[in-house]
Amino acid sequence: MKLDVTTIEGGKAGSIELDEAIFGLEPRADLIHRCVRWQLAKRQAGTHKSLGRSEVSRTTKKMYxxxxxxxxxHGAASAPQFRGGGKAFGPVVRDHAHDLPKKVRALALKHALSAKAKANAIVVLDKAAVAEPRTKALKERFGKLGLASALVIDGAELDANFGLAARNIPNVDVLPVQGINVYDILRRDTLVLTKAAVDALEARFK
Known part of the structure; x- marks a missing residue:
């Protein structure tokens, strides 16, 4: 799969060949769905808690x-049926995370990348760098490129000025290549990869 490489100003910078084994798969919704559920469950705090009948502060004197x-x-005012009593089967602090095999996670990432490629929603930049950390200027450049909702993936190191300029732009996320994930790819309309990110992804999956 061949894509044109553009500059941040909107000019042409040649073309790049994307690996079909990563960007040319037929997307499987079930794999992508499993990975998104795993991600969202893993980040859920699970700190919800209600008091049971053994935890509420009520008298232990027999009511009548x-x-x-x-x-x-009745022998206790802390019973769930009374106002001010404990909650029956209420939420408790717990971990919502569940396991997902590493190979399934890697495959889901490939399918998410392939889904963006199939939808023609991938833009390749030669590099994600600007001279000054100016949000207004970067937003105008994104407007010329047609990027209203985008995830920008750079190489191992982000350009500091680009990161500062992009962080206040709505619906635009910037991540290093090691932070790429299925959920962030899907929640933005366009996936923007730098040439360094493409090289790193192909090296990662070989």
Whole structure:
């Protein structure tokens, strides 16, 4: 698969051949879905908590005598059916993460990249670097390139000025190549790869 390489100013900088084994697969929604669920479950805090009947601060005195009142037998005001009592089967602090094999995660990333390639939603830049960290100037350049919602993947090291200029632009994310993931690829309309990122991805999957 051959794509044109553009500069950040919108000019042409040759072309690049993308590896069909990474960018030319037939996307499988089930693999991508499994990986997105794994990512979102892994980052969920799980700090939700409610008090059970053994944790609420209520008196332990018997509410009323056992027999003769015509009411049900009760021995604690902390029971769930009473106002101010503990919650029955409430949420507890727990880890929501589940396992996903490493090979499945790698394959899902390939399929996410292939899905963007199939949708013609990949832009290749020669490099993601600017002289000054000016958000307004970078936003105008993105406008010329037609990038309203984009994930920019650079090489192992991000250009500091580019990162500063891009961080205040809505719907634009910038990540080093080691941070590329399925969820961030899917949540933006366009995937922007630098030549360094393409080389790193191809080296990673070989």
């Amino acid at each position: 005598r056992q027999k003769g009142t015509g009411n049900a037998r």
